[in-house]
Amino acid sequence: MRARRRRGGVSGSAPRPALLGLYHRALPAGGDGGGVAGARMAAPRAVLLLSGKRKSGKDFVAEELRGRLGPDVCAVLRLSGPLKEQYAKEHGLDFQRLLDASAYKETFRQDMIRWGEEKRRADPGFFCRAAVEGAVQPVWVVSDTRRLSDVEWFRDVYGDVVQTVRVVATEETRKRRNWVFVAGVDDAESECGLDQGVSFDFVITNDGDELSLDQQLETLLQALHSRL
Numbered sequence: 491m492r493a494r495r496r497r498g499g500v501s502g503s504a505p506r507p508a509l510l511g512l513y514h515r516a517l518p519a520g521g522d523g524g525g526v527a528g529a530r531m532a533a534p535r536a537v538l539l540l541s542g543k544r545k546s547g548k549d550f551v552a553e554e555l556r557g558r559l560g561p562d563v564c565a566v567l568r569l570s571g572p573l574k575e576q577y578a579k580e581h582g583l584d585f586q587r588l589l590d591a592s593a594y595k596e597t598f599r600q601d602m603i604r605w606g607e608e609k610r611r612a613d614p615g616f617f618c619r620a621a622v623e624g625a626v627q628p629v630w631v632v633s634d635t636r637r638l639s640d641v642e643w644f645r646d647v648y649g650d651v652v653q654t655v656r657v658v659a660t661e662e663t664r665k666r667r668n669w670v671f672v673a674g675v676d677d678a679e680s681e682c683g684l685d686q687g688v689s690f691d692f693v694i695t696n697d698g699d700e701l702s703l704d705q706q707l708e709t710l711l712q713a714l715h716s717r718l
Contacts, residue, residue, distance in 0.1 A: 535628040535718050537648050538710075539635040541684045542657035544676065545669035547696040551657050552633035554707055565627040570634050572620035573606050580605075600674050607679070614639040618647075628718070637683040651717070655710070656690040663697045 538555070542548045556564040571589070577598075578585035587594040588602075609616050618640060621632065635641060635654075644652045661669075675681065692713070694706050 534625070534630045534648060534651055536714055537630045537632065537644055537652045538655050538714070539632045539641060539644060539652060540655045540657055541635040541688075543659070543664065543669075543681060545664040545667040546657045546659040547667075548633050548657045551655075551694055551696060551703075551707070552631045554703075555631050555711070558707065558711060559629055561627075563627055564629040564631060565625045567621045567625060567630055567632045568634050569617045569621050569632065569636070569640060572617050573602065573609075576609075577602050577605055599672075603675065603678055603680050610637070610639060615643045618643045629714070635684070636680050638687050641684070641688060653691040653714075653717075654688055655692045655694060656684075657694045657696055659696050666698075 540548050540552055552566045556566050574588040575585050577583070578588055581598075583598065584594070588598065589595075606617070622630070632640075632644070635644075641652075641654060659667075692710050694703070694710070696703055
């Protein structure tokens with residue numbers, strides 16, 4: 491169920507003016523900030539690293555935040571995007587089908603995890619660098635942070651603008667969203683890498699209570715606004 495929106499919803503309402511102004515100030519002089527060069531010049535004012543178990547609703551929360559802030563202010567970045575694109579190229583697969591929540595993706599999930607771990611061991615920042623390339627908005631929401639190495643990379647590169655956000659849901663809620671435990675997936679580092687070792691700045695409970703989720707997101711946005 492979608493969270494009830496106050497002040498700046500996804501459908502048809504304008505992004506918050508104060509935050510929209512930050513976007514224009516963040517852009518490099520003499521251009522629109524597009525491309526890799528723009529990304530290097532326009533450092534983010536805030537980076538939210540979302541993590542959580544499968545079917546906890548990380549993508550949903552990320553899209554809610556972008557909807558409330560507006561796409562000119564907030565970019566949703568996915569570490570899995572570059573991973574899946576490179577994996578598809580090397581294995582001759584359909585990249586677009588790997589992006590959706592389909593049986594096609596699930597068929598290759600375990601091997602993608604293994605392949606991704608090999609890439610990270612060789613270069614821990616490989617997928618992080620690829621994910622942020624070209625992002626020029628002042629607020630970045632990374633919707634699928636999974637490992638301590640991901641958190642460490644962002645903190646090393648972007649420092650105090652980084653905030654960690656844990657999205658949680660009960661097993662009963664996740665099962666209602668068609669979650670089923672899969673050995674080699676739900677007990678792998680990709681699902682358990684942040685179960686310990688991180689003191690989260692925010693915890694968002696996403697069990698289907700629209701009012702509660704709305705209030706939690708507003709609290710997060712108020713804290714974000716104070717940092718900007």
